[in-house]
Amino acid sequence: MLLKLAFRNIFRNSRRTVLTLLALALALLFLILFDSYYSGLDLKTFETLIDYETAHLKFYPQGYKEDSDNLPIEKAFDPAPVLAVLRADPMVKSAAPRIYFRSTLSNGIYQLPVMGLALDPAQDETVFTMKQSVIQGEYLTGTEESLVLGADVAKDFNAGVGDSLTLLCRTRYSTFQALDLPVKGLIRSNDYVIDYNCAIIALGEAQKALDLGQGVTEVNVRLNDIKQIDAFKKKYASRFPGLELWTWREVAEDVIAHSEGHAMTRYITFAAIIIIALIGISNTILLAAFERTREIGMLAAMGMKRRQIVGLFVLEGTLIGIVGSAIGCLLGLLLVVFWTTRFGFDLSFAMRSWGNIGFRNLVFKGAWDPGLILLAFFFGIAVSALSSIYPALVASSMQPTEALRK
Amino acid sequence: MSVVKMENVVKNYKVGKVDVPAIRGLTLSIEKGDFAAIAGPSGSGKTTMLNLFGCLDKPTGGKVFIEDHDIITLKPDQLADVRNEHIGFIFQSFNLIPVLTAFENVEFPLILLKKDGPSERRKKVLKMLADVGIAELANRLPSEMSGGQQQRVAIARALVKNPDYVLADEPTANIDTKTGHEILDLMQAMNQNLGTTFIFSTHDPKVMEHARRLIHIRDGQIESDERK
Numbered sequence: 001m002l003l004k005l006a007f008r009n010i011f012r013n014s015r016r017t018v019l020t021l022l023a024l025a026l027a028l029l030f031l032i033l034f035d036s037y038y039s040g041l042d043l044k045t046f047e048t049l050i051d052y053e054t055a056h057l058k059f060y061p062q063g064y065k066e067d068s069d070n071l072p073i074e075k076a077f078d079p080a081p082v083l084a085v086l087r088a089d090p091m092v093k094s095a096a097p098r099i100y101f102r103s104t105l106s107n108g109i110y111q112l113p114v115m116g117l118a119l120d121p122a123q124d125e126t127v128f129t130m131k132q133s134v135i136q137g138e139y140l141t142g143t144e145e146s147l148v149l150g151a152d153v154a155k156d157f158n159a160g161v162g163d164s165l166t167l168l169c170r171t172r173y174s175t176f177q178a179l180d181l182p183v184k185g186l187i188r189s190n191d192y193v194i195d196y197n198c199a200i201i202a203l204g205e206a207q208k209a210l211d212l213g214q215g216v217t218e219v220n221v222r223l224n225d226i227k228q229i230d231a232f233k234k235k236y237a238s239r240f241p242g243l244e245l246w247t248w249r250e251v252a253e254d255v256i257a258h259s260e261g262h263a264m265t266r267y268i269t270f271a272a273i274i275i276i277a278l279i280g281i282s283n284t285i286l287l288a289a290f291e292r293t294r295e296i297g298m299l300a301a302m303g304m305k306r307r308q309i310v311g312l313f314v315l316e317g318t319l320i321g322i323v324g325s326a327i328g329c330l331l332g333l334l335l336v337v338f339w340t341t342r343f344g345f346d347l348s349f350a351m352r353s354w355g356n357i358g359f360r361n362l363v364f365k366g367a368w369d370p371g372l373i374l375l376a377f378f379f380g381i382a383v384s385a386l387s388s389i390y391p392a393l394v395a396s397s398m399q400p401t402e403a404l405r406k
Numbered sequence: 407m408s409v410v411k412m413e414n415v416v417k418n419y420k421v422g423k424v425d426v427p428a429i430r431g432l433t434l435s436i437e438k439g440d441f442a443a444i445a446g447p448s449g450s451g452k453t454t455m456l457n458l459f460g461c462l463d464k465p466t467g468g469k470v471f472i473e474d475h476d477i478i479t480l481k482p483d484q485l486a487d488v489r490n491e492h493i494g495f496i497f498q499s500f501n502l503i504p505v506l507t508a509f510e511n512v513e514f515p516l517i518l519l520k521k522d523g524p525s526e527r528r529k530k531v532l533k534m535l536a537d538v539g540i541a542e543l544a545n546r547l548p549s550e551m552s553g554g555q556q557q558r559v560a561i562a563r564a565l566v567k568n569p570d571y572v573l574a575d576e577p578t579a580n581i582d583t584k585t586g587h588e589i590l591d592l593m594q595a596m597n598q599n600l601g602t603t604f605i606f607s608t609h610d611p612k613v614m615e616h617a618r619r620l621i622h623i624r625d626g627q628i629e630s631d632e633r634k
Binding site for chain 1: 519
C-alpha cells in the first residue's frame with residue numbers, strides 16, 4: 001500500500017513531477033553523453049598512441065627516456081640480440097626497431113623543424129599501423145631513398161608526392177648531414193605528432209646518414225595480449241644489460257597526466273550536473289511535503305510513526321529516481337549507440353593551434369560503455385533517494401496538532 | 407468503566423514569551439459507550455481537549471490515562487502505537503488521502519495495524535463501507551464524492567479497526583445541515599450497534615441535541631457535564 005500511495009503521490013502534481021523527471025533524466029543524459037565523449041577521447045588517444053608511437057612496450061637505452069624530448073641518437077644500440085630473443089617468446093606478437101632523430105625539413109626557401117622517424121617498413125608494420133594511414137602516394141617498401149611525410153607537414157611546404165625536400169640532420173658525431181629525398185607518400189594518422197610533425201625514412205638510409213651502423217634508438221614490442229604487459233615487464237625488465245623497458249603508459253606519461261587532468265574536469269562536470277538534479281528533486285519533494293502538511297498530520301494521528309513518514313517520502317523520491325533514471329539512461333543509451341559513437345566532432349582545424357593537449361585524435365567520437373549507463377541508472381536512483389531525505393525529515397518533524405491545523 | 411480520563415490536566419501554550427492557558431485543571435472521565443459532545447465557544451479549549459484525548463499532544467500538568475497508562479510517560483512511537491490501536495479520528499475537513507479510493511482509505515489504518523491479512527482486511531473494509539451506507543462507492547476517489555460521502559468514508563476509516571473510542575473534531579462543520587444530521591445519526595447508530603465510544607466537539611446547538619452526554623467547557627474548565 002505504501003508503494004501504491006507513494007507512486008500515486010508523485011503524480012498528484014503531474015506537471016511538477018514531469019519537470020523533475022525531466023531534470024533528472026537530462027542530468028543523466030548529459031552525464032552519459034559527456035562520459036561517452038570523454039571515454040571516447042581517452043580510448044582513441046590510447047589506441048592511436050599504441051598504434052603509431054608507443055606499441056605496448058619499448059626498450060630504450062639506459063637513461064634515454066629522461067632525455068627523450070631531445071631525441072638523442074648517441075645511445076643507439078644494436079637491436080639484433082633483443083629482437084632474436086623477443087621473436088622467440090610466445091607472449092610477443094611482433095617487435096620492431098625505430099630511430100627517432102632531430103631534423104629540419106627544407107624546400108630551399110623555408111625550413112621547419114620536424115621529428116625524423118626511421119623504420120624498417122616490413123618489421124614496423126607488424127607492430128604499428130602507419131602503412132594503413134597513407135592517403136596519397138605509397139608507403140616505404142625497404143631501403144629506398146625517399147620520404148613519407150605527415151599530411152600537414154607536406155601542406156606546410158605546399159609539397160605533394162614526387163616533390164623533393166631536403167632533410168637536414170646531425171650524425172651521432174654531430175656533423176651536419178643533408179638528404180635530398182623525393183616525397184613518396186603522405187600519411188594521415190589522426191595522431192597530430194605524426195601528421196603535423198613527422199618525416200619518415202627507411203631505417204637503413206637513416207643508419208647510414210646518422211652514422212649509427214646497426215644502431216637504433218628503440219625496440220618496440222606488441223604483445224599477443226595487452227593484459228600481459230605487467231608479466232612481460234617483470235620478465236624482461238633487467239634481461240638486457242644497458243637497456244630499459246617501459247610500458248606504453250610510462251612512455252606516454254604526459255598524455256596519461258593530461259587524461260587524468262581531463263578526468264578531474266569530468267568529475268567536476270558530473271558533480272555540477274548531479275547537484276543541480278539533487279536540488280531540483282529536493283525542491284519538488286519539499287514542496288510536496290508542504291502542500292500535504294495536513295495530510296501528514298492526519299497520517300501521524302492515525303498512528304503512522306515518524307520513520308514510516310520519512311520512508312513514504314524517501315520512497316516517493318526513489319520512485320522519481322527510478323522513472324527519471326530509466327528515461328535518462330534509455331535516451332543516453334540511444335544517443336550513444338546511434339550518435340556519439342557514429343558521428344564525432346571534427347576538431348582537426350583547432351588541434352594544431354591547441355598543440356600538445358594530450359589528445360591523439362582529431363575527430364572526437366564517443367565510446368560505448370554499458371557499465372557506465374548501468375552505473376548512471378543506480379546513481380540517479382541513489383541521488384534521488386538521498387535528495388528526498390531532507391524534505392522527508394522536515395515533513396516527519398511536523399507536530400500532528402500543528403500540521404492538522406494548516 | 408472509563409476508556410480515557412483526565413486528572414487535573416493543565417495545558418498551556420507558549421505565545422511569544424507568555425504562557426497562555428488553554429486547559430486549567432480539568433478532571434474528566436469518558437466511559438465506555440459514551441456518545442459525548444464537548445461544547446463551548448471558540449477558544450474554550452475543545453480542540454486542545456480532543457488533542458489530549460487523542461494522544462496528539464501532552465499536557466503541561468496533570469495526567470491523561472488510556473487503559474490505565476499515563477500517556478505523559480510514553481515516547482512518540484509508543485504514542486503512535488496507542489493512537490493506532492485505541493483511537494479513531496474523524497476530522498472536520500475529512501482529511502481523506504486524495505490519491506486513494508474509498509476502499510483504500512478505509513483499509514489504510516488496518517495496514518498500519520498489521521494484524522490482518524489481505525482477505526481479512528478486505529472483508530472488514532467492505533462490511534464497514536456497507537455499514538456506513540456507501541458500499542457502492544468503494545472504488546471512487548475522494549474527489550469523486552460529495553462532502554457527506556467523504557465524511558462517511560472518514561467514519562468508516564475511524565471505525566474499521568474497532569478502536570476503544572473515536573474522536574471527532576466538529577465533524578459536521580464542513581457539510582450542509584441535512585447531511586450533518588445524517589452523519590450524526592450514522593455516528594449514533596454506530597455507537598449503539600457497535601458500542602463504540604464517541605467524543606466529538608461542536609459549538610452547534612443542533613448537533614448538541616444528538617449527544618447523550620453533553621460537556622460544556624469555557625475558558626479551559628468544565629462548566630457543566632450532563633447526561634441525557
